Amino acid sequence: DSGVTxxxxxxxxxxxxxxxxxxxxxxxxxxxxxxxxxxxQGLQFLIQYYxxxxxxxxxxxxxxxxxxxxxxxxELNLSSLELGDSALYFCASSVSLGEETxxxxxxxxxxxx
Amino acid sequence: xxxxxxxxxxxxxxEGEDVSMNCTSSSxxxxxxxxxxxxGEGPVLLIALYKAGELTSNGRLTAQFGxxxxxxFLNISASIPSDVGIYFCAGQLSGAGSYQLTFGKGxxxxxxx
Numbered sequence: 442d443s444g445v446t447x448x449x450x451x452x453x454x455x456x457x458x459x460x461x462x463x464x465x466x467x468x469x470x471x472x473x474x475x476x477x478x479x480x481x482q483g484l485q486f487l488i489q490y491y492x493x494x495x496x497x498x499x500x501x502x503x504x505x506x507x508x509x510x511x512x513x514x515x516e517l518n519l520s521s522l523e524l525g526d527s528a529l530y531f532c533a534s535s536v537s538l539g540e541e542t543x544x545x546x547x548x549x550x551x552x553x554x
Numbered sequence: 555x556x557x558x559x560x561x562x563x564x565x566x567x568x569e570g571e572d573v574s575m576n577c578t579s580s581s582x583x584x585x586x587x588x589x590x591x592x593x594g595e596g597p598v599l600l601i602a603l604y605k606a607g608e609l610t611s612n613g614r615l616t617a618q619f620g621x622x623x624x625x626x627f628l629n630i631s632a633s634i635p636s637d638v639g640i641y642f643c644a645g646q647l648s649g650a651g652s653y654q655l656t657f658g659k660g661x662x663x664x665x666x667x
Contacts, residue, residue, distance in 0.1 A: 443596065474654065484597070484642065484657035497654050531596050538653060545589075545596030 444468065445534050445546035453552045459520040462549045466513055466534030472496070473515040474535075474543060475507055479528040490515055491538055522553045560643050560658030568666050573630040575641060575661040582623035583645030587655065588615075592639045600641075601628070633665050 444467035454460055466473050475487040477500075486499035490509035501507075504522075509515045519526060529550050533543040560577045567573055577586070585604055589597035601612050603619035603626060610617055616629045626643055640662050644655040 443598070445596070476655075476657075483659045484644075484655075486654040486656070489654060499654055533596075535653075542599055542602060543653075543655065545598070547594070547596050 443544040443546060445532060445544050447530075447532050447546040447549050449549060450547065451550050451552075453554065454522060455554055456522055456524060458522050458553075459518065460522065460551065462517040462519070462530050462532075462551075464515045464517070464532030464534075464546060466515070466532075467544055470534035470536055470544075471513065472535045472538060472543075473509055473513070474533040475501075475515070475517050476531045476533065476545075477528050478531060478548070479525075484531070487517070496538070519551070524553050527551055527553045558643060558645060558656055558658040560661055562661055563659070564662040564664070566664045566666060567633055569633060569635060571633055573633055573637070573663060574627060575643075576625060576627040577643035577645075577658045578625045579645055579656075580624070581647070583647050583656075584623075585646040585648075586617070586619050586626035587644040587646065588617050588626070588628045589642045589644060589657075590639045591642060591660070597642055630663075633663075635665050635667055638663055638665050 446465045448463045471492045474489045478484045487501040489497040507517045529548045531548045533545045535543045588600045591597045601617040606623045608619040614631045640660040642660045643658040
């Protein structure tokens with residue numbers, strides 16, 4: 442158990458819908474990262490938040506957004522969903538800016554029908 | 555963006571055999587990491603390498619950070635059935651305060667008892 446929690450574990454929705462994925466980092470960790478894992482693209486970095494502020498952006502679509510709240514939990518919002526958005530979404534956390542180890546949560550499996 | 559080439563894509567080995575997998579990159583990294591992912595779980599960190607030429611062991615696992623900083627390998631000795639999973643290499647390049655990870659596509663390891 443990494444100490445990072447993600448909810449829900451599974452999500453099934455329809456194209457065009459909007460969903461919110463939630464992540465709670467390990468106790469004391471200030472950084473949260475979101476990654477997408479798909480069969481064809483592998484694990485891709487989406488976005489990083491540090492202590493409530495956006496820190497780095499990767500291959501994140503404009504339809505996707507994230508935020509980190511004062512209690513340091515984070516939410517990833519996916520809107521106007523397409524079939525190709527079906528993937529595993531992982532959250533990871535680290536103590537500070539990220540030079541240290543990133544610990545991954547169990548992931549949310551999203552299926553868009 | 556940066557690409558990591560990880561090979562082999564998959565391996566079937568007999569229990570007790572040694573395993574070797576590697577990762578190469580077109581760009582340099584400051585840190586190389588090896589993760590293992592089991593079905594339904596997030597990636598778990600196995601070994602982290604911080605210096606070019608560094609050789610680090612974790613039980614039956616040994617990994618090296620290539621001298622050119624563009625490659626890394628992971629060896630598993632005397633494989634056992636619980637070694638089954640997908641092994642990912644990841645490179646981390648710290649710059650402008652961003653420590654995002656770039657992942658290889660993974661090596662799927664199957665161990666035949």
